[in-house]
Amino acid sequence: MAWQETVAQTVSGLGFDLVDLERSAGGLLRVTIDLPWSPPVEGAPAAPEQFVTVEDCETVTRQLQYLLEVEGVDYHRLEVGSPGIDRPLRHENDFLRFAGQVIDITLKAPIGGGTEGVAANRKKFRGQLERAEDGQQWQIVWSDAPPPKPGQRVSKKREPEPMQALTFRLDELQQARLAPLVDFKGRRSVPKA
Incomplete structure (x- = not known):
C-alpha cells in the first residue's frame, strides 16, 4: 500500500475527510482535512455548519508523524490544515x-x-x-x-x-x-x- 493511501486511511479513521495531499520540493508535506459532510435529510432541521479547529489539526499531525515514521516517508516539515475559503472541489x-x-x-x-x-x-x-x-x-x-462599485447607485430601471x-x-x-x-x-x- 502506498503511503498516500495510508495517510488517507489514517485521516478518515480519525473522523475527517482528506481534501488534499501535497508533497513539494524542500521536503514539505501538506495535508488538508475537513469534517465529513452528508446531504441534509428533508424535513429535518439544518445542522449548524462546523469547522476544523486547531485542536483537530494537532490531533491529525501527531498521528501522521507516527505513521510517516513507521512508513519511512522522508519529509522535513508536515503541515496539516483546513481547506480555507478557496477550498478545492474534487468529488x-x-x-x-x-x-x-x-x-x-x-x-x-x-x-x-x-x-x-x-x-x-x-x-x-x-x-x-x-x-x-x-x-x-x-x-x-x-x-x-x-x-457595481461600492457606493455606486444602480438604476432600478436599468435592464x-x-x-x-x-x-x-x-x-x-x-x-x-x-x-x-x-x-x-x-x-x-x-x-x-
Missing part, C-alpha cells in the same frame, strides 16, 4: 455540498468562439454552481456585467445583463474551487431550492 459530494455557492472552474479544453456566447478559447469561469436540468451534470451561471450558463461534467474540469469571496457582514444563508 461529486463536494459539488452537492456547495451547490448555490460562487465557484471558480478551469476546464481541461477551451470552449467558445461563437458557441453559447462565450469568448473564444475561454477556459476559466466564475459563477454560481447549480445542478443542471438533466440531474446528472452541473452548470455554472454568471453574468459578464461588471459588478439587467443577461445571465449565461455553462453545463459541464466533472471529468471535463481541470480544477474547481470555491471563489475566495470575503464578506465582512457575516455569512449569508444559501437559498433553499
Whole structure:
C-alpha cells in the first residue's frame, strides 16, 4: 500500500475527510482535512455548519508523524490544515455540498468562439454552481456585467445583463474551487431550492 493511501486511511479513521495531499520540493508535506459532510435529510432541521479547529489539526499531525515514521516517508516539515475559503472541489459530494455557492472552474479544453456566447478559447469561469436540468451534470451561471462599485447607485430601471450558463461534467474540469469571496457582514444563508 502506498503511503498516500495510508495517510488517507489514517485521516478518515480519525473522523475527517482528506481534501488534499501535497508533497513539494524542500521536503514539505501538506495535508488538508475537513469534517465529513452528508446531504441534509428533508424535513429535518439544518445542522449548524462546523469547522476544523486547531485542536483537530494537532490531533491529525501527531498521528501522521507516527505513521510517516513507521512508513519511512522522508519529509522535513508536515503541515496539516483546513481547506480555507478557496477550498478545492474534487468529488461529486463536494459539488452537492456547495451547490448555490460562487465557484471558480478551469476546464481541461477551451470552449467558445461563437458557441453559447462565450469568448473564444475561454477556459476559466466564475459563477454560481447549480445542478443542471438533466440531474446528472452541473452548470455554472454568471453574468459578464461588471459588478457595481461600492457606493455606486444602480438604476432600478436599468435592464439587467443577461445571465449565461455553462453545463459541464466533472471529468471535463481541470480544477474547481470555491471563489475566495470575503464578506465582512457575516455569512449569508444559501437559498433553499
